[in-house]
Amino acid sequence: MPESVSRRGAIASIVATAGVAATGGALLTGGLNGAASGHAGASDAATPATPSPAGLHGVHQPGIATRQQHYAMFAAFDLQTANLPTAKIATNLQQLMTRWTTVAQRLMLGDPPGPIPGNRPDAPAGSGVADGLNPASLTLTFGLGPEVFDLIGQKERRPAHLRPLPAFSTDRLEPAWSGGHLIAQICADDPQVVSHAFRSLRGQAPGLARLRWSQQGFLGTFGGSTPRNLLGQKDGTSNPKPGTPEFDQAVWAADGEPEWFTGGSYLVFRKIRLDLPKWDLAAARDQDLVIGRRRDTGAPLSGGSEFTAVELGKKGPDGRPAIPADAHVALVRAIPMLRRSYNYDYAVQGITEPIIVEHGHANQDDGHLHEHHSGNSHGSYDSGVLFCAYVRDPEAFIRAQRKLAGSDRLNAFVKHTGSAVFAIPPGSQPGEHLAAALSPSG
Amino acid sequence: MPESVSRRGAIASIVATAGVAATGGALLTGGLNGAASGHAGASDAATPATPSPAGLHGVHQPGIATRQQHYAMFAAFDLQTANLPTAKIATNLQQLMTRWTTVAQRLMLGDPPGPIPGNRPDAPAGSGVADGLNPASLTLTFGLGPEVFDLIGQKERRPAHLRPLPAFSTDRLEPAWSGGHLIAQICADDPQVVSHAFRSLRGQAPGLARLRWSQQGFLGTFGGSTPRNLLGQKDGTSNPKPGTPEFDQAVWAADGEPEWFTGGSYLVFRKIRLDLPKWDLAAARDQDLVIGRRRDTGAPLSGGSEFTAVELGKKGPDGRPAIPADAHVALVRAIPMLRRSYNYDYAVQGITEPIIVEHGHANQDDGHLHEHHSGNSHGSYDSGVLFCAYVRDPEAFIRAQRKLAGSDRLNAFVKHTGSAVFAIPPGSQPGEHLAAALSPSG
Incomplete structure (x- = not known):
């Protein structure tokens, strides 16, 4: 804890200045977080981890133009909808986004995430799992699925290109890994930091949303060269480079989008099993x-x-x-x-079904488990x-x-x-939460 | 590939010398690989990764006294037994151990694992997934389950304390994560190196053994301090330190063991779900x-x-x-x-059942997947x-x-x-494979 406290102090001033400076520069470079982290493409985990000083504030969310970290968890959530009127669902979404924005900012600075809502007052402020860990370039990136805008009664604010993907003839989709109202992309160079962030976000959800699916991935430490996928092939060679016009044109939402979505993007997620x-x-x-x-x-x-x-x-x-x-x-x-x-x-x-094997059944004295x-x-x-x-x-x-x-x-x-497909809202304004423009009163 | 080739050359001479020097010293320190890596307890991933020059050769296997790496996969295999006579099972075990020893030595040096047995001659020698990656302190550690010695007809060579664990009143065991004839513990500071090693070992098994279960874990980068578990508690504070008499007495097999098992140990594996x-x-x-x-x-x-x-x-x-x-x-x-x-x-x-959902079922046009x-x-x-x-x-x-x-x-x-519980054989003799003493003709 002392370590993270002192880090917090050291970073506070960076935030204050970078928040202003970077926002000014971001319109030119087209990638606040890419510019802030100063990296493009996966780089070595031995590189000193850079916290994301501006966090979710800025033109764009972090975790897009940002150098790709070595671990990722994708967690999809569904909003609670049963017997709830549209206005209540809209309010719940705002509450969850408020909580997630607050927690995400703290985590990206290496601070404890703060208390779990509704928790007893003598509970610890966070799980302690990341105490003593560097934030390891943690970024948190949030998105909204195609169903959300109907659910919150704001069809007119739906990003122009947000709709379910069509079926492809080679799809063999598993519902348990598909779809979702909300996505959290959690990336860092330390899997324990990722696990901690996931748990901290999930702790904010009860009563508002429930976890739908999660998936975890990694990228080896290839230094400056293009990472290899599990086919053994270099993967990402022809990616556009952050800070270039090609990048901006490929990634950031443009033509015909609602005003609030300026600086946004879309995330297409596919789980592709390789034989x-x-x-x-x-x-x-x-x-x-x-x-x-x-x-x-x-x-x-x-x-x-x-x-x-x-x-x-x-x-x-x-x-x-x-x-x-x-x-x-x-x-x-x-x-x-x-x-x-x-x-x-x-x-x-x-x-991974709930454990139903009762005591003794699996652990025969003869040691022969394999017939089960x-x-x-x-x-x-x-x-x-x-x-x-x-x-x-x-x-x-x-x-x-x-x-x-x-x-x-x-x-x-x-x-x-x-x-799954998600609209990725722009970064938040200082003092506001992500997707604040979707507030029922907004 | 050029990178790993040059690394191979650089390491070759280390192997030649360390293989001799370390074997001499190991009897004194009681921990060849602990001594060779020069680390105790989890340390920072930013530490330059040290290959294990002696690999599986020595008094003990690596991955025990070795500094704990940041990623681990545990893969349990069952020997093929259906309609096979005891002598054939014993021969198969020797063949698998020969292959695994060879592949493991290559991988720990950062070399390609070599061809998959029975593969076409124009197939690549390895998946290429780790080309350009540092071996990241990879260690491979192998063990034998309680059933093996009956299966190969060598009860008299069974380590003295190797038997299935008794049932505990709080067990809620899942057969899919329990037991096994063989275990491979795969640890490294890079998860892609772990994945590559797993796949390389598994590729040697068909016809001899089949994968029974796998589990993967991580440890955050806590620098020199004791790592925290997911309860947020420091875990491992009272561990004995490699190179001390306490360590040797706690870990290495002694009293009443068969001669061949000198330098061996036992691994108790428990998957403990935390609420x-x-x-x-x-x-x-x-x-x-x-x-x-x-x-x-x-x-x-x-x-x-x-x-x-x-x-x-x-x-x-x-x-x-x-x-x-x-x-x-x-x-x-x-x-x-x-x-x-x-x-x-x-x-x-x-x-994680085989995918049976057919095309179109999961990807409804209305975008509502959650009812499935x-x-x-x-x-x-x-x-x-x-x-x-x-x-x-x-x-x-x-x-x-x-x-x-x-x-x-x-x-x-x-x-x-x-x-699960396994006997961990001692390190191999140069020119021999692990558990060579269990050869039917041995």
């Missing part, structure tokens, strides 16, 4: 042809190095296209989006990509995914099992 | 009384600072014992074991401790757990849902 045992058995050359890039260097098969532009017309020595027309890179090339994806590896989780045990087949090996795209308009993703669903060579190895 | 929502609602004072220590400083309630000895007779100002007789620390005090536990937070995983969704109640919030104890004799754990099951104040907040 890794099958992939591992493919020939090296076939792996390269599926993606259209060399796995080792990341260079396109049309030649050059990782950052050389993909050349679709280029022929190989055999006279056929160096990059097949149905290679992954051929299909998604030139579709502007910021991919901020994480790898995930739940391996085999077994069951089933289901840990290939089918339950759950590893892959938590695909996240921040986009000006989810149509960019839909266009890409329709192409991929139609003919992507990668389809033989992937299964989309989760799907 | 964190309930814990968060408890008064700060009650949290301290449950444990018998102050949550903020880790000091015993009998006074002093974190490392002051617990004084059970001490009275508080109210004349009652400062540490209640049923406080956690009062019950487990002075039971010699090395706890090498990890926190885990799966939050809400929803289902159930089970994400408190009961499926899965977070807590992956309790790991390395002990000379599991009886130390059994004694502690019997006391705890009887009267621990903490029982109101914990549920033991997974359980």
